[in-house]
Amino acid sequence: MSACAPAPAQSPTRSSSLRAHGPAALVGDTPVLWVGEPFAPAGRGFWAKLEGHNPGGIKDRTALFMVERARARGDLLPGGRIVESTSGTLGLGLALAGIVFGHPVTVVTDPGMEPMVSGLLTAYGADVQTVARPHPAGGWQQARRDRVSELLAVCPDAWCPDQYHNPDNVAAYAGLAHELVAQLGRVDALVVSVGTGGHSAGVASVLRGSFPALKVVGVDTTGSTIFGQEAAPRLMRGLGSSIYPRNVDYTLFDEVHWVAAGEAVWSARALARSRYATGGWSVGAVALVARHLAATLPAGARIAAVFPDGPHRYAGTVFDDAWCRERRLLGCAPAEVPDRISHPGERTVTRWTKCATVLDPAPAGADAAGPAGAAR
Structure with missing residues (x-):
């Protein structure tokens, strides 16, 4: 651990002699990793919750x-x-x-x-x-x-989880929040990607109950409608939406950041080179925002960033030079600080941008499951 990393509370870890009698026992108790310099500024950093250690991801x-x-x-x-x-x-x-x-x-x-x-x-x-x-x-x-x-x-006997609107998708992540408390002792800021709204609402609501002053930062992709932007074609998968998921709890967020695909690629690759633990679109976007918070929040603030998966499935996309070059995603180093808008509807954002006004954009009485505009 870096000498600059704040010491976490003692946490339960898997023993090397763990014997799982079924694959479900392999889910949970994922590690946290300190992400400091050179990815983060000297003397600063954040804790990454590595959900890629689950068999399939978060x-x-x-x-x-x-x-x-x-x-x-x-x-x-x-x-x-x-x-x-x-x-x-x-x-x-x-x-x-x-x-x-x-x-x-x-x-x-x-x-x-x-x-x-x-x-x-x-x-x-x-x-x-x-x-x-x-x-x-x-x-x-x-x-x-x-x-x-x-x-x-x-198929009348079939069942659909409906992850976008099923409240069980939120409740499922209470365990992740409790793991963070056990591992870090306290959490001052939480950085989470937002797609269906499940893990952002599930983790943030539990942590806010323990830490009322918790700062919750949502991370979305440009072209997503979740936080009130106009829909546009989206390349990134795993975060963002072209519908209005009802599992998104807008009351929990202090601010939202939109990140463009090229910026997420830069971040995921920089993270891989500096800390080895990395992932795809969501991880790159979340790490970029967590890095910014580490630089701007008071020294000693304990920041937790949820990394939803690992890098392996992205070998042919995020980490493939030819694929990225064809889509003009290389050489997209983000600015040192994000752009700012005062309201989600102020203008359409195309690069890393933050907004401290977080509103539910779904029209009153609208079908939340319906389309919200042309998007991928």
Whole structure:
């Protein structure tokens, strides 16, 4: 550990002699890693919660929990099929839950899913269905959800977790919050990516209960509608949305940052070179914002940043020079500080930008599950 790293509280860790009698036992108790210089300024840094140490990533937690709760309520019958839309990580978690609880799994995705993830899903026994074209208003995300609805209509015993609006997706992350408390003793600031809103709401609500002064910073992608920006084509997967997920708890956030794809690539690669532990789009975006907080919050502030997954699935995208060069994502070093806007609707942002006004952008009475504009 760096001499500049604040000493965390003693935390329970997995013993090298741990014996797991089932794959679900491998989920949770993920480590935290101090990320200091050279990625962060000298004498500053943050703690990264490495959710890539779960078998499939952070959404193993919610997949297992949502399935378990649905079975307990009788919403998911024994042997019933699980059907859900996913860009990848939840699909891996549902494949795990299907094996643990004995359910066939169908995941609906789009052509942007990495071949590695698609191959793993198939290896784990999941049925992978890929939509052919985006919805004219709601993009790939709405096209996937429409296909899920079609599958549910012809398979009446099937069940959809509906990760965007299912409150169990929020409750599933209480354990992650308790792990952070045990590992760090206190948390002064939390940096979380926001997609379905599940882990941001689940972790932040529990930590805010223990630390009322906690600063919660949401990280979104440019082109996402979650925090009130206009929809636009999105390259990054795993964060952002083209619908209004009801699991996003806007009351918890002190500020939001939007990060562009090239900036996330720069950050993920810089993190890999300096700390070895890295990940894809969400990790790059979250690390960039956490680095900024480490430089600007008072010395000694204990910052926790949730890294949702690891780097392996991004070998052909974020960490592939040819792929990034084709999309003009190389050489996009971010500014030292983000742009600022005073209101989410002030202007469309195309680079790293922060806003301290956080509002629910869904129109009153609107269908939260409906499309929010042209987006990928």
